[in-house]
Amino acid sequence: MSNEIYAPGLEGVIAGETAISTVEGGLRYRGYAITDLAEKTRYEEVAYLLLHGELPRPAELEAFRQRLDQNRHLPRELLQLWRSLPPALPTMDVLRTAVSFLAHYDPDYRLWPCESAAPTALQRGRELMARIAERLLAQMATSVAAYYRLCRGLEPVPPKSGLSHAAQFLFQLTGEVPDDLAERAFDVSLILYAEHEFNASTFTARVITSTLSDPYSAIVGALGALKGALHGGANEHIMPLLRRIGKPENVEGCLQAMLARKERVMGFGHRVYKTGDLRAAILGQWAQRLAQARGETLWEAIAQRVEDYLRRTKNLFPNLDWPAGRLYYYLGLPVELYTPIFALSRVAGWCAHILEQWQANRLIRPRARYVGPIPRPVVTLQERS
Ligand SMILES: CC(C)(COP(=O)(O)OP(=O)(O)OC[C@H]1O[C@@H](n2cnc3c(N)ncnc32)[C@H](O)[C@@H]1OP(=O)(O)O)[C@@H](O)C(=O)NCCC(=O)NCCS
Secondary structure (H helix, E strand, O other): OOOOOOOHHHOOOOOOOOOOEEOOOOOEEOOEEHHHHHHHOOHHHHHHHHHHOOOOOHHHHHHHHHHHHHOOOOOHHHHHHHHHOOOOOOHHHHHHHHHHHHHHHOOOOOOOOOOOOOHHHHHHHHHHHHHHHHHHHHHHHHHHHHHHHHHOOOOOOOOOOOOOHHHHHHHHHHOOOOOHHHHHHHHHHHHHHOOOOOOHHHHHHHHHHHOOOOHHHHHHHHHHHHOOOOOHHHHHHHHHHHHHHOOHHHHHHHHHHHHHOOOOOOOEOOOOOOOOOHHHHHHHHHHHHHHHHHOOHHHHHHHHHHHHHHHHHHOOOEOOHHHHHHHHHHOOOOHHHHHHHHHHHHHHHHHHHHHHHHHOOOOOOOOOOOOOOOOOOOOOOOOOO
């Protein structure tokens, strides 16, 4: 087959069409530049934009927020399940289990059309997906906060009406309403994490959807892909690295030794962005602002020197996980929640992609280049003795 293309890791391959976002010429969600969105909108507006294609009008946003609030409670059975699990499991694993479990409590789950989207079924599919997405947005956030508290012998905090999605999560985690700076900085991080074209977890969700499976299965698969250290898991490695370096004067020696050992510096490099990630620049400013407000400037000084060194010596630039890892630390968030927080934001993008894939589906099934043994006859068990 002469027209076959071999691209390990699918690097550079256009594997489908999307109208949700593009990384060409700077990240845009549905045509809006990420810098503009991070400056002028809140996470709920962005989630609505991703799911529905347009920014909401005020009444639409208010109704969307109310529906999120109505969906924030978890079934009692999920809390019972968590109490029966072995103690202190990784939160990403528990979130994956929770999403799978929550499917059975979603009245729309069984209605999802596990068949190709006929023109007459499109509108119904969109409505189902919108409701499923709202439940996932609300319940994944509550799940992360509630499980964290249960592990520490604390009761889950019921949602408080009138809070933004960002403030609500921080409130349900700590029992305290965050100050404006904390809320806004966290909100911007959610906006930046919400969507990123055909990244590994989104592509996983699309592959699962392409078999005409259901949205919950697709999100469970996406969570599995996201937790890996080369994807969402990177943000949990940032503060341990900064602590290991310890002070600005140690940066060069420490990195030199790491690179000599062929160790990856987490939070740097990107499959697509080879000259810098706009999102890292935006969130970097918020990390600096928070660091100053919290008196944590040592980490920022080390981080700046790490950036300079890797740019100069390896032409490597920070990705979004680099500032996110610091920002979440300045917000006092526990490190094991950093990747789950990425997930509870990215679920908006995943749901938008699931719907898009289903609406114009083609089974995703690439070929492999065979490198195994040459043809050989089977030797029976007796003959192998
Ligand atoms: C994200 C990532 C997997 C993309 O990698 P990729 O497109 O497959 O790039 P490659 O692995 O081919 O790397 C190209 C070169 O840059 C180097 N490189 C890339 N990222 C690096 C990093 N974070 N630290 C050290 N070296 C890195 C590689 O070692 C390789 O060098 P070589 O050509 O001398 O062998 C990679 O940059 C990485 O592992 N980053 C750290 C994890 C991370 O931050 N993930 C979050 C992504 S948003």
